Structure formats: structure tokens, C-alpha cells
Amino acid sequence: MSQKFVEQLKEILGPNGWLEGEDTESYLTDMFGKQGETPLVARPDTTEQVSEVVKICAANNVAIIPQGGNTNVCRMAIPPENKSAVILSMARMNKIIDIDPECSTITAEAGCFVQSLQDYAREHNRLFSPDWGARGSAMIGGAVATNGGGQNVFRYGTTREQVLGMEVVLPDGQIWDGMRALRKDNSGYDLKQLFIGSEGTLGIITKLVFKLHPNQGQHCSLFGILTGMSELMNYLELAQKVGGDKLTAFELLPGLGVEKALNRYPALQRPLDQKSDWYVLVRFSDWENVEELVTTLFEQGFEAGILANAVMSQNLEQENNLWEIRDQMIPTQYFKSRLLKWDVSVPISKITHFLDSAENLVREHQQAAIIYVTGHVGDGNIHYTVIPEGEGDPGFDELCNRIYQDVDELVWSLGGSIAAEHGVGQLLKSRVRNQKSDVEYSMMQQLRHIFDPQGIMNPGKLIDS
Amino acid sequence: MSQKFVEQLKEILGPNGWLEGEDTESYLTDMFGKQGETPLVARPDTTEQVSEVVKICAANNVAIIPQGGNTNVCRMAIPPENKSAVILSMARMNKIIDIDPECSTITAEAGCFVQSLQDYAREHNRLFSPDWGARGSAMIGGAVATNGGGQNVFRYGTTREQVLGMEVVLPDGQIWDGMRALRKDNSGYDLKQLFIGSEGTLGIITKLVFKLHPNQGQHCSLFGILTGMSELMNYLELAQKVGGDKLTAFELLPGLGVEKALNRYPALQRPLDQKSDWYVLVRFSDWENVEELVTTLFEQGFEAGILANAVMSQNLEQENNLWEIRDQMIPTQYFKSRLLKWDVSVPISKITHFLDSAENLVREHQQAAIIYVTGHVGDGNIHYTVIPEGEGDPGFDELCNRIYQDVDELVWSLGGSIAAEHGVGQLLKSRVRNQKSDVEYSMMQQLRHIFDPQGIMNPGKLIDS
Numbered sequence: 052m053s054q055k056f057v058e059q060l061k062e063i064l065g066p067n068g069w070l071e072g073e074d075t076e077s078y079l080t081d082m083f084g085k086q087g088e089t090p091l092v093a094r095p096d097t098t099e100q101v102s103e104v105v106k107i108c109a110a111n112n113v114a115i116i117p118q119g120g121n122t123n124v125c126r127m128a129i130p131p132e133n134k135s136a137v138i139l140s141m142a143r144m145n146k147i148i149d150i151d152p153e154c155s156t157i158t159a160e161a162g163c164f165v166q167s168l169q170d171y172a173r174e175h176n177r178l179f180s181p182d183w184g185a186r187g188s189a190m191i192g193g194a195v196a197t198n199g200g201g202q203n204v205f206r207y208g209t210t211r212e213q214v215l216g217m218e219v220v221l222p223d224g225q226i227w228d229g230m231r232a233l234r235k236d237n238s239g240y241d242l243k244q245l246f247i248g249s250e251g252t253l254g255i256i257t258k259l260v261f262k263l264h265p266n267q268g269q270h271c272s273l274f275g276i277l278t279g280m281s282e283l284m285n286y287l288e289l290a291q292k293v294g295g296d297k298l299t300a301f302e303l304l305p306g307l308g309v310e311k312a313l314n315r316y317p318a319l320q321r322p323l324d325q326k327s328d329w330y331v332l333v334r335f336s337d338w339e340n341v342e343e344l345v346t347t348l349f350e351q352g353f354e355a356g357i358l359a360n361a362v363m364s365q366n367l368e369q370e371n372n373l374w375e376i377r378d379q380m381i382p383t384q385y386f387k388s389r390l391l392k393w394d395v396s397v398p399i400s401k402i403t404h405f406l407d408s409a410e411n412l413v414r415e416h417q418q419a420a421i422i423y424v425t426g427h428v429g430d431g432n433i434h435y436t437v438i439p440e441g442e443g444d445p446g447f448d449e450l451c452n453r454i455y456q457d458v459d460e461l462v463w464s465l466g467g468s469i470a471a472e473h474g475v476g477q478l479l480k481s482r483v484r485n486q487k488s489d490v491e492y493s494m495m496q497q498l499r500h501i502f503d504p505q506g507i508m509n510p511g512k513l514i515d516s
Numbered sequence: 517m518s519q520k521f522v523e524q525l526k527e528i529l530g531p532n533g534w535l536e537g538e539d540t541e542s543y544l545t546d547m548f549g550k551q552g553e554t555p556l557v558a559r560p561d562t563t564e565q566v567s568e569v570v571k572i573c574a575a576n577n578v579a580i581i582p583q584g585g586n587t588n589v590c591r592m593a594i595p596p597e598n599k600s601a602v603i604l605s606m607a608r609m610n611k612i613i614d615i616d617p618e619c620s621t622i623t624a625e626a627g628c629f630v631q632s633l634q635d636y637a638r639e640h641n642r643l644f645s646p647d648w649g650a651r652g653s654a655m656i657g658g659a660v661a662t663n664g665g666g667q668n669v670f671r672y673g674t675t676r677e678q679v680l681g682m683e684v685v686l687p688d689g690q691i692w693d694g695m696r697a698l699r700k701d702n703s704g705y706d707l708k709q710l711f712i713g714s715e716g717t718l719g720i721i722t723k724l725v726f727k728l729h730p731n732q733g734q735h736c737s738l739f740g741i742l743t744g745m746s747e748l749m750n751y752l753e754l755a756q757k758v759g760g761d762k763l764t765a766f767e768l769l770p771g772l773g774v775e776k777a778l779n780r781y782p783a784l785q786r787p788l789d790q791k792s793d794w795y796v797l798v799r800f801s802d803w804e805n806v807e808e809l810v811t812t813l814f815e816q817g818f819e820a821g822i823l824a825n826a827v828m829s830q831n832l833e834q835e836n837n838l839w840e841i842r843d844q845m846i847p848t849q850y851f852k853s854r855l856l857k858w859d860v861s862v863p864i865s866k867i868t869h870f871l872d873s874a875e876n877l878v879r880e881h882q883q884a885a886i887i888y889v890t891g892h893v894g895d896g897n898i899h900y901t902v903i904p905e906g907e908g909d910p911g912f913d914e915l916c917n918r919i920y921q922d923v924d925e926l927v928w929s930l931g932g933s934i935a936a937e938h939g940v941g942q943l944l945k946s947r948v949r950n951q952k953s954d955v956e957y958s959m960m961q962q963l964r965h966i967f968d969p970q971g972i973m974n975p976g977k978l979i980d981s
Binding site: 151153154198204208209211225227228229231233234235236237238240241244245248249265284291337338398400427430431466467468470471472475486487491494498499514 | 760
């Protein structure tokens with residue numbers, strides 16, 4: 052990459068629109084550490100600047116890494132190892148453009164934080180439904196490019212289902228204006244669907260139109276212990292029957308994680324004195340009070356022999372406490388040795404089968420391995436973690452690979468996916484290849500090639516060129 | 517097309533799997549009449565047969581017209597004028613393969629009628645939400661290829677949002693197995709989204725997996741007259757506030773249509789003695805009784821000065837009567853002269869603006885033209901019909917074209933679409949070209965070309981090659 056090239060970028064972006072040298076370190080660093088190099092981090096603040104930067108990079112055959120909050124867990128938004136690329140950060144394009152409460156739509160630039168849209172929608176008595184732990188640093192462009200999930204999917208759908216329109220800068224620098232706010236539009240191929248979940252490989256999302264939902268300001272949750280894991284599906288069905296559309300979340304929490312969270316964060320309150328290997332966390336939401344529904348679920352759970360113990364939130368503080376505990380379930384903070392991690396999706400009725408079979412497989416390899424599981428049960432999405440013993444011992448890596456292979460194949464045998472909500476990025480690329488038929492993989496490669504024949508857009512991610 | 521070619525097809529399909537000569541007439545005929553020719557109507561009953569037929573046609577460069585129920589209104593599923601093509605009817609692939617009430621999914625072949633899935637789901641206490649008048653003859657493959665809408669979109673989303681997985685025969689005959697039943701899957705580009713709404717131009721859908729919803733067996737509707745059209749959005753907002761997620765539909769009916777329906781169908785009962793230019797029809801649904809909610813909407817409507825008159829259904833017979841009236845609003849049955857028809861989508865808050873402005877535009881062209889409007893108000897989808905006077909007079913065609921142009925441009929100026937739910941097919945292809953930017957149109961053409969470089973799949977429909 053020539054100095055002239057870098058100067059051209061600087062000229063387009065203006066003095067506040069780029070970073071060099073040491074200032075680029077944090078952009079090259081994700082949760083796994085630093086990787087790759089960059090001659091310049093571009094920080095455009097208009098779509099036109101994004102377009103011009105892309106054109107210059109295309110003309111010079113320089114790779115571009117679109118970057119939002121860089122909160123993904125798959126090494127999606129940093130350059131490939133030992134490669135250099137321009138990092139294009141959307142951080143300065145962070146304006147909320149419009150909210151139309153009558154239409155229930157919000158329009159914003161791709162660099163807005165997920166939480167910013169949540170807050171703004173709430174001020175207008177609406178709900179922006181995408182929600183997960185990194186809400187304060189994840190940007191909406193990245194949320195859409197990864198089709199972020201989270202705990203509200205059960206009721207409201209994935210991020211994909213919130214998108215009504217978008218503006219995208221294509222890999223040749225052309226700007227596609229797909230900014231619409233229509234609930235129905237059958238006027239051609241639904242192009243936005245390709246960019247959703249594309250992980251930056253087909254273009255750079257610069258603006259978005261999302262649908263909003265009525266604000267469901269009243270929440271009430273139940274934190275419970277089941278009489279047995281075999282009751283999991285029964286309790287989900289009961290929760291759906293009792294709560295109907297007011298059921299917002301149905302989560303599975305590991306006892307191990309709850310103990311670690313309570314230990315690490317003294318502000319968190321223990322919800323139940325009785326300890327258990329598993330807890331369920333069920334939430335109902337509405338604009339009116341939902342305590343009665345939760346009480347019904349509570350009572351009927353005991354009557355049916357499904358609940359062994361449970362507590363309901365009685366006030367906002369307790370409600371927040373329960374969900375703060377949920378937010379602190381991520382295992383990376385609790386275990387320092389190597390974690391084998393899956394973000395599994397299976398048909399909902401196969402969840403308990405998966406959990407049983409996966410445990411058997413893991414124990415065949417290593418009896419003492421720790422198994423740590425959280426789940427968005429209502430979506431069939433299980434975050435499955437195995438912490439094997441003996442890191443550093445001979446054969447440890449092979450052991451890990453065998454466990455990965457066995458559990459992957461179990462997932463596929465159940466019609467599932469090993470990339471449910473977190474995406475593929477760099478880390479899952481090879482394994483996901485085995486999830487796809489040759490026909491499907493070829494279709495994806497052809498699509499990628501049609502949009503990006505030069506292969507400059509986020510190389511090394513999602514699929515092989 | 518050689519005799520050998522036809523013989524090859526017959527051999528693949530078997531004696532019950534094809535039609536020739538006179539027997540093909542109905543397949544060449546849609547609501548507008550007969551068009552084009554066909555050497556053979558293929559009626560495969562397995563995906564493998566579909567694949568083999570496509571391969572033979574591709575090898576001989578013969579066009580294929582995928583056909584479901586042929587209930588579309590855009591000349592989507594017959595050959596282009598004066599052209600010959602093999603019609604590939606999905607009618608024999610009509611098996612429901614599986615229903616999983618625990619997962620709330622249903623799997624079926626593409627030739628099943630929409631109503632068959634509705635009935636089967638209901639037997640299992642679930643709801644298959646796509647629903648419109650042609651439910652008894654529309655097939656689900658076509659419903660997905662057109663992304664059918666209907667009155668349940670407001671609550672449940674379009675057909676697109678029901679699809680979890682599909683199997684498709686591609687234009688080169690390869691079979692893509694995308695049959696999944698997962699709520700979350702971020703393992704690559706969401707390929708099924710391209711085929712949804714593709715109107716048979718990218719491949720032939722052979723099987724589908726849909727999501728189901730809890731059965732909402734209890735319905736109650738309100739049929740009312742507003743104090744003024746300016747109250748339309750206010751009443752929608754009130755209905756949402758009162759009913760929340762139980763609001764299933766919010767429809768606008770023309771007084772003219774209601775009178776004609778009551779006149780033509782003696783079995784229909786007049787809901788209200790007071791006549792009006794407009795009526796609203798609002799439905800709440802749940803598994804529990806919703807009469808109380810409708811009563812609240814009824815009372816609050818009068819209190820707020822929004823309702824001038826209204827009636828609620830008191831029993832199943834009255835409920836069915838109201839929706840039968842709604843089903844009979846289609847104007848083609850009532851007007852025998854030329855109809856100018858729009859299937860408009862605008863942002864919901866722009867509906868009344870559109871209605872006012874469109875009327876002004878039409879009246880500038882012809883004061884006495886009849887304007888006939890029905891609407892899925894909650895989705896921003898208006899079926900707008902103009903019946904000008906003087907068909908056959910000199911200048912009539914030019915008058916019609918000018919009205920089309922003006923109303924199209926009005927729609928686009930409001931950020932709308934002229935193909936909201938009925939699709940594009942042959943009839944709207946040219947007009948929709950003007951709705952799209954060059955960038956967007958080019959992207960669609962490139963996609964079409966990548967999938968179907970020979971241009972054999974449903975030529976002349978949706979977009980130009």
C-alpha cells in the first residue's frame with residue numbers, strides 16, 4: 052500500500068476521520084487479542100465518504116474490514132492473521148435520523164449503539180427489540196451484519212425481522228439506497244436479506260430503518276428450579292399457554308454460573324436459597340401489569356409437579372437483579388483455561404435430547420470435563436461450553452478437536468446449526484463448511500463473488516472465496 | 517422443441533405425470549384469459565422428477581413456467597405472449613410431510629393448498645397464518661414465491677416471515693436442500709430469502725418448512741363507521757392500545773363494495789343499517805374470549821368521538837358474516853369495464869394523505885371516475901381501483917396511462933411501492949422498473965443471471981434479463 056494511497060484516504064476523510072500508528076491498536080484488537088495490521092483506520096462520517104474510501108481501496112486492490120463495535124465473538128472485524136487491511140469504522144456515523152411512532156419505525160446511521168436505539172425508542176413509548184449483553188458497545192450496523200439474537204428473539208424475532216430498509220455501500224463503491232419503511236413490498240428480490248447476516252462480506256451497511264414494537268414497560272420474571280430436566284419442554288409449553296404473546300423469554304441458566312456470578316458481583320442478590328444445577332428464568336412483558344400471569348405460571352408449575360422451587364420478582368429491583376444475573380452467565384470471565392464453545396441451534400423439541408447426548412459424548416472423551424450450558428430455550432439456542440482438564444498436556448489439542456467434531460456432528464444429526472446467533476467470522480469458517488452441502492456452499496461463494504469479485508470485502512470471514 | 521425432447525419428459529414423468537393438447541388449456545389460462553403455448557404440462561410428483569425435467573429443459577434451452585394454483589393477479593404463471601414453454605405444475609406434490617406441534621413447525625410439499633395447511637394446523641391446535649381469499653386453490657409454493665400477504669400480516673407478518681426452510685430445484689436442475697426448522701441460524705447468507713418473492717425466476721420450490729403460531733380460536737370483530745376519515749389513524753392506534761398483540765386485522769372497506777356484495781350474495785347479512793362511504797373492520801383474536809376487548813374498543817371509540825356507528829359480532833355466525841363480506845370486496849366481480857388497479861404500500865402514517873392526494877389526481881383527469889378502495893390499514897397496504905368512464909372513446913387508453921403514471925409517482929413520492937403484496941409478474945414489470953434505482957435493478961438482474969444464465973426460468977416475469 053503506497054503512501055499516495057494513504058494520502059488519498061486521508062484527504063477524503065478529513066483530519067478527524069482517520070487514525071494511524073499506535074492509535075490503531077485497539078481497532079486491531081478483539082476479545083482474543085491483536086491480529087493483523089492496518090495502514091489506516093478510516094472513520095468516515097457520511098455515506099459519501101464511505102463510498103469514496105471503498106472506491107479508492109477497490110482501485111488499489113486493498114482489503115477493507117468493516118467494523119462496528121467489534122463486540123462479536125468470531126474474530127469477524129479485524130484483519131486476517133498477518134494481513135494488512137484498511138479498517139473502516141462506522142463509529143462516527145452515529146446519528147439517529149428519525150423516529151416515527153405512528154409508523155413504529157426508527158431510522159439511524161449504522162454506527163449507533165444498540166442501546167441508543169433502545170433508549171430513544173423507549174422515550175417514545177416504543178420498543179427496539181434487539182437486546183444482548185454488549186448493547187452499550189455493539190453498533191446497529193454490526194448487529195444487522197451479524198443478525199444479532201439475544202433474549203428477545205422468542206417474542207420479537209431476530210434482528211433480521213426488525214429491518215425494513217437499509218442503505219449499503221457496495222464493494223465497488225456504488226451506493227444502494229434501499230431505505231424503505233414498508234411492512235409489505237413485493238417488487239423484486241428482497242435484497243436487504245442478503246446483507247443481513249453477511250458479516251461485512253457483501254458491502255458496508257451505512258443506514259438502517261427498523262420496525263419498532265409497542266413498549267412493554269411492565270416485566271415480571273420467575274426464577275425456578277424444575278423437578279427434573281425432563282420437565283423443560285413441559286414448562287415452556289405451560290409458559291406459552293399461560294402467557295401467550297406476553298411470554299418474552301425462557302432461559303436456562305447453569306447453577307455453576309449463578310454461583311460464580313453471585314461470588315464475583317456482590318451487588319447481585321441470591322434469588323433462591325436452594326441451589327441447583329439448573330435454573331429457568333421466564334419473563335412476561337406487557338404495557339399492563341403481568342404479575343397475575345406469572346403468579347399463574349408459578350402456581351400451575353407446582354400443581355403440575357414441574358417446579359421444585361421458584362421465586363417471582365416483586366419489584367423492579369428484583370426484576371433487574373434476575374436479568375443482571377442472566378447477563379453475567381458468559382463463561383469466559385469465570386474460566387481461565389481453554390474453553391470449547393458452541394452456539395448451537397436445534398429444533399426446540401430436540402433440546403433435552405441434545406443436552407443428554409452431548410454430555411454422553413463429552414464424558415466418553417473425558418469424564419471430568421466441566422460442562423457449562425446456558426440457553427435461549429424458546430428459540431432452540433443453546434450456548435454449550437466444555438472446559439476440559441489438562442490444558443498443556445500432550446494430546447490436549449487433539450482431545451479438543453475430537454470433542455468439537457463429535458458435538459458438531461451431533462448437532463447436524465439433529466438438523467441443527469453450530470452458528471445459531473453469534474455468526475461465523477473467522478473462527479467457525481472451517482467447521483461451518485462441513486455443515487453446508489456442496490450445492491449450498493457453491494451458491495454462497497457465487498453470491499460473494501458477484502458482489503465482490505476482487506475479494507476485498509472482509510476477506511477470510513464467513514466463507515472461503 | 518423436438519418430439520424427442522417431449523418424449524424424454526414423458527419418460528421421466530410417467531403416464532400420470534403430463535398433459536398434452538386440449539388438456540393443457542386450463543394451465544395456459546389465468547384470470548385474464550389464455551396466453552402462450554406449451555408442448556407439455558409437466559406434473560411431477562417427486563423432487564427428483566422436477567430436477568430431471570429441469571435438466572432436460574436446460575439442455576434443450578426450453579423455458580419453464582413453474583405453476584402453483586395460478587391464482588396470482590399479475591400473469592405470473594403462464595408463458596409469455598406468443599411463446600412456448602413447458603409448464604411445470606406442482607399440483608401432484610401435495611403431501612403434508614410432518615407437523616411438530618412442540619416445535620410449532622409444519623413441513624409440506626409445495627403443491628399443498630394454503631387451506632390444507634390451515635386446516636391441518638388447526639387440528640393440532642396451531643395456526644398457519646398466511647390467509648387470503650384464494651386459500652382453497654393457492655398452493656404454498658406459489659404463496660412463498662410471491663410472498664403472499666392477506667389480512668393476517670398485521671399480527672403475524674408476511675408469508676416470508678413464516679418460512680424456516682425450503683427445498684429448491686435450481687435452474688440447472690441441482691437440488692438445494694435448505695430444509696431446516698430452526699428459529700436461529702447465522703451460518704451464512706440466508707439463501708431462502710432470495711427464493712421467497714422470486715416469482716419462480718430463480719428456481720422451483722419443492723418443499724417448505726413453516727413456523728406455526730398458537731391457535732387463536734376465539735375471534736371477535738367490530739364493523740364500524742368513523743366520524744371522518746381523518747380518524748382512521750386514531751382508531752388504529754386505539755385498537756393497538758386496547759388489543760395489543762391480540763389485534764389481528766384492521767381493514768378498510770368501501771361502502772360501494774359492501775352494497776354490491778350484499779346485493780350479489782343474498783346469504784350475506786347487512787351488519788349496520790346506516791350506510792356509509794367507508795367502513796372499518798377490526799378483529800381481535802386469542803385462545804380466550806376477546807369480546808371484552810372489542811367491547812372496550814367499541815365504547816372508547818364512541819367516547820373519543822371516533823366512531824359514528826358500529827356493531828360487534830355476537831356469535832360465530834355474525835363473525836363469519838363480517839369476514840365473508842370482506843372476502844367479497846374484490847372489484848373485478850362488480851365492474852365490467854376497464855379497471856385501473858393498484859396494490860399500494862405506503863408508510864402507515866401516510867395512508868390518509870395518499871387517499872386524499874390520489875383522489876385529487878384522479879379527479880383532475882376525470883371528475884366522474886369511480887374510486888374503489890380496500891385496505892389492510894395496519895400494514896399500509898391499500899388496494900386502490902379507479903374505474904374511468906368512457907371505455908372505447910378516443911383517448912381513453914391515454915387517459916388511463918396518465919392516471920397510472922400520476923398515482924404511481926404519488927406512491928413513490930411517499931416512499932411507497934406499487935407492488936405491495938400481489939407481486940409483479942408480467943403485468944407490473946415495466947412500471948416497477950421505474951420504482952427501482954439503476955443500482956438496485958442491476959443488482960437484481962445480476963442475481964437473476966447468476967442463478968439462471970440461460971434465462972429459462974419463468975421468462976418475462978418480475979425483471980428484465
